[in-house]
Amino acid sequence: MGNAAIGALLRTPGLVAVDRISREIGRATHNEAEYRALIEGLKLARKHGIQRIRVYMDSELVVEQVNDRADVKQERLRELYNDATSLKALFKSIRVSWVPREMNKEADGLVREAFAVAALLREISREAADAILAGERPAGVRVADDYPTEFSAGMAKAVGTEGQWHYFVHRSEDDVVIGEIGAAFVDDDGTLEIGYAVVESEQNRGYATAAVKALVAKSREISAARRIVAHTPLDRPESGRVLEKAGFAMVREIDDADEDGNVVRVKEWELAV
Numbered sequence: 582m583g584n585a586a587i588g589a590l591l592r593t594p595g596l597v598a599v600d601r602i603s604r605e606i607g608r609a610t611h612n613e614a615e616y617r618a619l620i621e622g623l624k625l626a627r628k629h630g631i632q633r634i635r636v637y638m639d640s641e642l643v644v645e646q647v648n649d650r651a652d653v654k655q656e657r658l659r660e661l662y663n664d665a666t667s668l669k670a671l672f673k674s675i676r677v678s679w680v681p682r683e684m685n686k687e688a689d690g691l692v693r694e695a696f697a698v699a700a701l702l703r704e705i706s707r708e709a710a711d712a713i714l715a716g717e718r719p720a721g722v723r724v725a726d727d728y729p730t731e732f733s734a735g736m737a738k739a740v741g742t743e744g745q746w747h748y749f750v751h752r753s754e755d756d757v758v759i760g761e762i763g764a765a766f767v768d769d770d771g772t773l774e775i776g777y778a779v780v781e782s783e784q785n786r787g788y789a790t791a792a793v794k795a796l797v798a799k800s801r802e803i804s805a806a807r808r809i810v811a812h813t814p815l816d817r818p819e820s821g822r823v824l825e826k827a828g829f830a831m832v833r834e835i836d837d838a839d840e841d842g843n844v845v846r847v848k849e850w851e852l853a854v
Contacts, residue, residue, distance in 0.1 A: 589625065601828060647677050725752075730760050
């Protein structure tokens with residue numbers, strides 16, 4: 582038993598990606614992780630209203646057990662087996678099949694991605710915010726050489742506002758601040774909008790995706806939250822890829838205003854909480 586992660590890819594018969602799962606689950610055996618991936622994948626399919634599904638897994642044991650061709654001898658797996666078969670019964674049509682690991686590379690890649698990079702979120706204090714607004718390095722934290730980010734001042738101004746949350750993004754391996762991320766309620770229906778920025782030297786290394794995933798986890802602890810939205814300019818496709826990797830789906834293109842009041846065309850992304 583060791584630290585484990587799960588990966589699952591939901592796609593149409595035409596191989597168009599619909600949604601994905603890539604996250605750590607804590608300590609678990611290999612077979613427990615395989616069951617957890619199946620369970621969370623089936624839950625994801627149900628969330629999207631899917632009634633007929635084919636599931637491909639590279640764990641022969643789990644495939645044989647959920648198809649009732651092998652006994653579940655380990656008590657630790659019995660509850661997971663029960664959860665998986667209960668979910669199976671909710672579909673009009675479902676087939677769970679084994680495939681060799683080399684044919685399941687995308688799901689394995691999602692597992693590796695979950696382990697790849699970690700970012701820690703810590704609240705921005707009023708003192709740190711004041712230092713940023715004064716053009717100074719915040720005390721009590723170490724920051725990257727090319728800090729602040731393009732959003733540092735705006736994030737600092739909003740610290741302390743009711744219904745908003747603002748965090749430093751810390752690089753997990755050395756605790757250095759490499760950016761900020763925040764969330765704020767934007768309507769009375771439980772919609773949170775998020776925004777983030779990472780210093781240029783740490784971009785395209787997975788930290789933004791890790792930070793967004795961490796913020797999503799925190800947002801799910803807010804009882805009033807129902808969905809999360811984010812907006813990315815059309816000329817920044819990499820920002821959209823960050824959100825897509827974190828489980829968001831692009832829902833539409835709209836006109837938005839930047840901090841200077843200029844109208845820009847953006848993509849709107851959404852994730853149910």
